[in-house]
Amino acid sequence: MIKSVVFDVGETLLDDTREFQAWADWLRVPRHTLSALVGIVVAQGRDNAEAFDYLRPGIDLGVERQRREEAGRGEQIGDGDLYPDVRPALAELRARGLWVGVAGNQTARAADLIRALDLPVDAVATSGEWGVAKPDPGFFGRVGEFAPGDRGEILYVGDHRDYDVRAAQASGLQAALIKRGPWGHLWAGDVAAAQPGGLVLDTLTQLPDLVRPR
Template identity: 65%
Template sequence: MVTAVVFDVGETLLDDSREWGAWADWIGVSRHVFSTVLGAVTAAGRDNAETFQYFRPGFDVARERQLREEAGRGEQIDDSDLYPDARPALAQLRERGLWVGIAGNQTARAAELLRALDLPVDKIATSGEWGVAKPSLDFFARVADMVPDGPGETVYVGDHRDNDVVAAKAAGFRTALIRRGPWGYLWADDPLVRRDADWVINSLDDLADLLAPR
């Protein structure tokens, strides 16, 4: 029986377009070119942070993120960044009695910004706060600690084959991949996704009826 649902953040709840565009602007590359290289990195199944190395070898993402903050050009998250189905789906799941959480590979600052949105969830946590990131099993151990009934009764929802579906399944969670964002579209029919995803969905609106039908 599913009693909890935990969501990834980027390209699951949030449209990352603004943040990637801000990075392109920061390093002085056209958004089109940056997006194209990011797509190539994605298609190769590599970490998206590698995108920066094509433009600035040795690029230190953490350091540059701090410089962006100091320059007043840091992370921004508001309701306009949420996918239209995000808030309604979170609310509907809670209304049907499920515990709802958010846990993704995001900065501690992103956690603050997400909490400021007053989303209808029980808990929000990020890798930046925990000091451990997906796809590490240690990350999912932290997720298991935060949910009420452990991983076997929890669905982890995300858009990424390796970080979300495969890693969460290895940690004992049930999993759903959303066909959204570059990773979700590319990997929705991947053999590893077919092996490890309990569901592949096209919208977060699908979850309530799948997990807690009336």
């Protein structure tokens, strides 16, 4: 039985388009160039941060984030960045008695911005606050402490086959893939084949009936 559902952030709850466009503008490269490079490195099983090295070898993203903030061009997250199914799905999960959390590979500032959205969730955390990021098992150890229930009673939902689904399962959690964003579409078939009957979602509004039918 599932007691808790914990969601990844980028391309699960949030459309990342605006943030990637902001990075491309900051680096003074065409927006499609950065998007294509991110897609290439991720399809190769590498971290999307490596795409930035092609544009600026040796770039320190932490330093660049700070420079963006100081220039008044820092990270922004608003209601318009949420996918339209997010609020209804989260609210319905809570209405059915599930604990709902958010935990992804984002900065501590992003955590504050997400909390300011006042989503229908019980708690929000990010890798920037925890000091450990996916796919490190330590991240999912923190998820296991963060969410009520034994690890097998916690479902982690994300768009990334390796960082979300496989890493969560390796840590004893249950996992579901949301088929959106480039990686969710790219790997949906892999996830479905690896776990017949496993959860591959077209929309988050499917989830309440799958984990706790009325």
